[in-house]
Amino acid sequence: MAAITYDTPELLAEFANRKGIRYPLLGDSDSAMIRAFGILNDNFPPDHEWYGVPFPGTYVVNEHGVVTAKFFEEDHRERYNTSAVLVKELGIGPGGRIAEVETRHLTLRYSASDEIVRPGNRVTLVVEIGLKQKMHVYAPGVQGYKAIEWRVKTSPGWLFHDLSLPDSKMLTLPAIGETVPVYEGRFRMTRDITFGQGGAVRPFLQPDETLRVEDSIYYQACDDRVCYLPQTVPVHWIFRYAEHDRERSPEPLRRRPRASPPKPPAAP
Template identity: 35%
Template sequence: MYAISYDDQETLTEFAENQGVHFPLLSDIDSKVIRQFGILNEQVTRNDALLYGIPYPGVYITNEEGMVVAKFFHDSYKKRESPEFYIDAALGQLNLDENAPQVSGGDQDINLTIAVHGGNGTVRQGIVRHLVVRFELPEGLHIYSPPVPDGMIATQITIQGPEGFALMSPDLPATEKLTLPGVAELNVWHGTVDLVYPFFATGELASECRPLDVPSIDIKVTVRYQACTDRECLLPKTENFTLSLDLDVIDTPA
């Protein structure tokens, strides 16, 4: 692991010592490498003096051969992924923390888990966490992704939180095609299915500039789905869940 910055070596050395950084910090004073990678923040001009030359904040994940397997970038340093996501990307799988906030549903055949992934389930301004809806379907059963014909139920997830709780676009796994006699081609999931909904807190909910207004928040999740075999469908189900998440405490001047 290493990081690259437009700062000089002296500045990076001081930063590493103060923050306890133990991996290499590389100095790219003229932003040459930053430009080569095409990540120079062009919204910052020479008129912005000390800020000119900064890259868009981001992370590349590579394999042992140095090939990029994933990348994470944002338009502001105040928004970034939880470190757990980098590990997931490197390993190619999502590993839920058993100690993080989670609730269970489903029935004797279908296991349904709603969990928060990243940061031990805490919420902090700008730090992206994942709300994961995990279906564990036995062999022979599948659930549907939209669209579906009339009379069939596609999987639908509804997530509600307080003001300042910001949802991003979901990260959904690829579906498989299923063709049934007399029915249009359907998109289905089977086996273990992870529907991932990234979210973060804006300054309205958890600001780095003031003490927290409340210690925790409740997130309400509604899951509607219908499991089917190739021959018949089970009754549609709607399950409601509530997750209580601690807001991360940020020290602010008195």
Template identity: 30%
Template structure:
């Protein structure tokens, strides 16, 4: 009986292992819409986002982070000023020594969702969002003395639709390293 169970497991698992490892010349298994990006980046089936440049902190503890976002083809992301949906937001993971500052968002576009005729403020083309911040206390000291930068976590919140379906709101995190200016 154990031999039969082991054989059944091999028959079921072997194709999965082959797919997960990929074939020569083909990428390994990646979940639909997901991809590995360098630190400071995310990719989903709705969008790709990457931190632009290095995140530098000045002597006064202030800095800014810019995120370049590219919606996937035929996809729109609800803009920062959209109502009734989860608007695009770039936030910092909550911590007492990091205070988020102002956002700089591009102007949104008006989109008409054909199935319902509803209009919304959206982004359909690549855009950039800049978020200011201030580091204090221990984090500020760590940034000043770190050779490799100090990792912090950014949160990207958004909701997207294609030309037929509106998807659930998403939240993804990405890591960036703060370095002294």
């Protein structure tokens, strides 16, 4: 993993030492690499202090240097967290707190790609379900049965994105002559959540500066003989909230705006 910015190596070294960053920060002070990727933010004129900054985003490349995925947001204040990208692209399990709930039909484990969130962060919520022997749950699109649902509790402090589900399998039920989409064994559901800016989030902070996000998982399970009553399993995530680092680097390291080109002489 590496980050590329339009800042100088000296400024990046100061920032990395101050924040304890251990992955490479690459200084592209003339924005040559930024231009090569086609992501130069041309909304700023050449004499603006932010001229040369890229549209923020994340690229995933393979061992041959080929881009396999990219993540960009329309609002520059919103960013995919690196951990969320790893969960999406590589299936890497979140490294933080994992909670577990067991019911008669399944074991449900839930976690998040990140435990610390800042304004505009886009985080991936993960729910992993392990069905017990001979059990299945219904996938979206089933007719006449209750499909599994991830029911969100909306809030002005954050935005839920679309649910991501794996492909289901078709199961034939000889006793009733039906073929239906189901999940069996183990499967994973994910849903992204983007936290709002500070003013939108602060009203929901707990006294210990944490945020609590509450949802529920609704499902109907069946085995080879019986379809059971639908169940609702409450789930929740606790995030530590932190503001962005707004400390300025020392004056000698700060970027200087380019001088405006001289104006042509006025016509006589």
